[in-house]
Every structure is written in structure tokens, then in C-alpha cells.
Amino acid sequence: MISQKWVKLIKSLHTKKYRKAEQLFFVEGEKAVLEVLSSSWTVQALFATTSFLAKHTDRLHTVPLVQQCTEDELVKIGTFSSNDAALAVVAMPHWPEVDLETTPWTLVLDTINDPGNLGSIIRIADWYGIHQIVCSPETADCFNPKVIAAAKGSFLRVQLHYLPLTTVLSQTTLPIYGAYLGGENVHTLPLQQTGGLIVLGNEANGISTATGAFVTRKITIPAFGAAESLNVGIAAAVICDNLLRLSAACAK
């Protein structure tokens, strides 16, 4: 049984304010919990079913508090509608400062509101080897349980920085690609150099005027049909895929 103290703490971690105050967040489900246990991140407490604990005894020796509980208890404290494995309470990492110059590619998110979209973008960034994302302060919190769930284990490999975008963008001389309707066709974009910043805008409003003022190259995914738009996660994937492809060709 999970103590009332922990139930209360974990429930408070559903909210950004308390995650920030405690500098903690939680990870749910077998695969993600195993990934965080194998990482260098600090797991402060683990609540898991008997079968999870029996299966993974060798992975638990570094965790200060390991407690057996039922699936029902996991569902009550977490956000999953079923969880037959575990929930880990994890300390927020200390990421170094944002570094645009020595990082080949950086994603810039101009107010992505939906946690599912943010999680999906983190997973895509990880696939394409992009390890740094700069988010406007209004973007969804990357330690929101829905973001963590959608990012799969990729939240461990991508660093997020919440900063005023105009300040960050004004400090670089790298190319700043912005996703627009009506920009240059991303299929045939001539690249002069590899690396740069890729700006993606808000789900409803796109890139804001203030952020857009720093974009040096407006790019567009060509449409072959009649759909008005693509979801921002889908657009992120297609743009990263094209820029990394062109970049690999350019580096040759």
C-alpha cells in the first residue's frame, strides 16, 4: 500500500506548479520506467506491482524507496487508465544552458499548447538526433505526464529550455528555418550549410509575428492534395526528415 504522504505528493505532481516547487515529476508504464532506471537520472521512489518487482529486481538497487502496490493504486495516483507495471518519481535533471552554436540542429517551439504534440515532437527530435529544443515560456510543460507518455523514453535524450524566443533568436547568426504555408519547397531547398534552427508555430496561429521576424528562411511542406494543414507533430517530422536529408547530402 502507498502511504498517504506519497499519494498526496504524486497527485500534486499532476500540476506544473507543484512539479516546479518539488523539482520532481513522474514516469508511468513498464517501458518508460525501465528506461529511466537505466539512465543517469535520479529515481527517488518507485511504486510497482509484484510482478514488475520480481521481473526487475536487478534494476532497483539504486532507488531509495521501492514499494509494492496494486494496479488499482497505480491508476489512482497516475494518469494512465491501466498500468500493470510501475510509476517512478524522478528528480528533474539539471540541464546545461542552451547552446546554439555547437549544436548542429535546434528545434524552436513557438507556443505548442498540446502536451501530446510536445511529447510527439520530443520523440521525433530524438529520432533525428536533435538534442536541444527551445520553447516559448507558454509552451506546454515538458514534465507534464502526458508529454512524458507521448515522448516515450526520448525525454531522457532531449533537453528543453523555456526562454523568451526573441532573446534567443536575436543572439545567433545560424540559419533560422520557419515552417509556413507558402514558403520555399522543403523538398528542393538548396542548403548552403548543415545545421541551424527550426521554428514551429502554435497549433492554431502558427509562428507569431515577433518570432517570425527572426526567421531567415520560410519553408513549406508541398501539398499534393486538398488537406488544409498537417498536425504540428507531423509537420515537425517531415521538416526534420527533409532538413536532415538535405544536410547529409550537403555535408558530402
Added chain:
Amino acid sequence: MISQKWVKLIKSLHTKKYRKAEQLFFVEGEKAVLEVLSSSWTVQALFATTSFLAKHTDRLHTVPLVQQCTEDELVKIGTFSSNDAALAVVAMPHWPEVDLETTPWTLVLDTINDPGNLGSIIRIADWYGIHQIVCSPETADCFNPKVIAAAKGSFLRVQLHYLPLTTVLSQTTLPIYGAYLGGENVHTLPLQQTGGLIVLGNEANGISTATGAFVTRKITIPAFGAAESLNVGIAAAVICDNLLRLSAACAK
């Protein structure tokens, strides 16, 4: 107020069995309802707020039953957590038989379970001008309200056929591209012809052995980072983007 008869009918349409029996489904939200009203599809009944009705009087003359109701009523009968506009009850379309030979590209879905993924794939297909999807009978139902919501208006422009895949695939001589880990790099794939079939596998298990036996070309999205996989909707978009790009180059 919505009559009990309609409340009961619409609630039954949450379930595939009743959608099939009635040959009806429903569409929620202002944008999608307006798209269906502008289409050639038959709207049998429309339930809408006073403000929606006032704003769109000119669009309603072909609908046999138009009824004013409250936002609360829309939420009660539908699946949205808020709906300040409308819900339309729509007759299922009569799509022609599947036609692989005169259609440039066809998507083939080998048991996509998640309605959100299916809706997302329909929207992507529409963006890339792919108007035909063949689904294994186990794939999520395309008239599921979650599919309709995720597809945005694109469900109006993409025809779905639920058929045993091995039967369909055995009848074509077109190239059959299958998304695998460890196939040919989709960035640099040499295409001999434009058009063909693009097979995407189940979220957890990928393409089944029986379906995979018909794949003539295994293709892969190159990874630049450490993520183990991409969501199937994301993979669909990146693969369509590459095949359509290569196909346009090939056609020149």
C-alpha cells in the same frame, strides 16, 4: 431540445455495430460540420447552437432536420468535452470498389488499432493526394467519432476499403512498399516508376508475416538519433513525403 429518439440513436452511433446497422455516423465541431455541409455527403440531421444556426442559415436548406440545442446537449450526445457549435448525423457514403490500377498511390493499413492514428493517417493521405486506403478488417473503423475528429475534413476525400489484405495484394503487379526497420533508406531510394502501394503495420507488431510476403520493397526511415521507433502516423507522413518527392522527380 433534442428528442429522446435522436438522443438514443446518436448515442448508439458511438458503437460500430449500430453505425453499420443504421449506415449512419456523426460529425462534431464547427469546422468539420461545415465541411460536411459543403460536400456531396447526405446530412440527415443537424443539432446546433443558436449562434451556429444564426451564422450559417444559408448552409442548412438541404438538411431534412435542423434542430437548435444547447452546448450541454451536444456534449451529452457526442464525444467532445466541449462543443459550442454543432453535431451532424451523416449517411455513410457509397464508395466504388477498390481500384489499385488506375490510382497512383494506395495506402495499405495492416491493422492500425488506434482511432487517433487512423484519423491522422487519413489527414496525411489527403495532404499527399492519396485518395484510397485499404485496411485489414481488424483496423479501427473509419466512422468511429475519434477517427472523424482526428481526420479533420479529410475523411470526405479519402476512400477506405476494409478487405483481407492478402487477397488485395495478390491481385496487383504494382510495386508494394512496406515500412520496416532495416529496409532500404527511403531518402535515397531509386524509383523506377511512380505509384504503387504503401503498407504500414500495426502499432505494436508492425507488418504481419502474411502481408509482408507480398511486399516487393522494404523501406526504412533513416534514424539519426536514439529513439527506437516513430509513431505510425509520423512514419506514414515521412514515407509518403519521400515517395511523393521521389515520384515527382522520377516523373520529370
